[in-house]
Amino acid sequence: MSRSMALLMFLVLVIGGGLAIGYITLPGEWYAGLAKPSFNPPNWIFAPVWTILYILIAIAGWRVWDYGLTKPQQFWWAQLVLNFLWSPTFFGLQQMGLALIVIALLLVAIIGFIKVTWEPDRSSALLFLPYLVWVAFATLLNASLWMLNATG
Secondary structure, three states: OHHHHHHHHHHHHHHHHHHHHHHHOOOHHHHOOOOOOOOOOOOHHHHHHHHHHHHHHHHHHHHHHHHHHOHEEEEEEHHHHHHHHHHHHHHHHHHHHHHHHHHHHHHHHHHHHHHHOOOOOOHHHHHHHHHHHHHHHHHHEEEHHHHHHHOO
């Protein structure tokens, strides 16, 4: 397979998968009715931010695949699974506590990817830094939503 075809496949997988999951698990009335922290961003910001992040994630995944870096690939696939699992858990199942566990594990996988990629392919590690910042913020947001809306 050519390098450009492989890159295209990574882009389709990550962007297509992420946007499809986002579309299937739109926030809806349940999310609209939640008490939100003061730092909750407007809903319109999520799609453009995630689209940019998905492009960066796909490029980083393609790079570590292209270079044959095994350990980074393991972290890359782990973060993708956890990333794709979060929206169905939070919005689909409406399980904010379980979603908090998923996103915390996602944060660990992102940090792991950056750590194991830093020396062999710093560019891929750097591509994950905006993702790390956004997911750290999203983890805080998830935790705040859970605490503000806990019942019982």
